[in-house]
Amino acid sequence: MNDESxxxxxxxxxxxxxxxxxxxxxxxxxxxxxxxLEHALLARGYACYVLDGDTLRKGLNANLGFSPEDRGENIRRVAAVAGLFADAGLVCIVAVISPYRADRALARQAYARGFHEVYVAADLQTCEARDPKGLYRKARAGELSQFTGISAPYEAPLQPQLRLETAGESLEASVATLLGYVLEKIPRPLKAD
Known part of the structure; x- marks a missing residue:
């Protein structure tokens, strides 16, 4: 094993x-x-892992609420873990609302040399129509406070590396665009014989 590895x-x-x-x-x-993306990358021989906000809220971040301060701490923890995965050489795919630009800027610092912000752009009407967990309905009924997009703000990225318009294209098309971006930015070099 050489020093670079x-x-x-x-x-x-x-x-x-x-x-x-x-x-x-x-x-x-x-x-x-x-x-x-994880499925497509694994099929191409990439080492990767998904950190999903919902899963992390049930474990690592179970003690946090949804105040701006708790959201900031949530993102700090997620970014720290993602940075560790990336340091180990994996492509860490993070799926979190991360509503505040300042928190995302701090997340970038956890792995600045290989951080790629992807804005999954879907308007509020589309997200409410999908609402797989019934969260928007609960937020509109006043059963959930500090719900992003309803009673708490979402600050869209100003200059993401990639913007995916998921309201107007299929999941397959969005995954293909995202995969193309990742393959371009994180190429898998051919190994010498």
């Missing part, structure tokens, strides 16, 4: 480590895209 984010898996940070409203398609 021991560097953080080194290509020990045949590619460099990276963080693909999917941000957008609830029901915009972040988790579906993350899982689709």
């Amino acid at each position: 021991m560097l953080p984010g080194s290509p020990r898996f045949g590619h460099k480590g990276a963080v693909i940070w999917l941000t957008g409203l609830s029901a915009s398609g972040k988790s579906s895209l993350a899982n689709g």
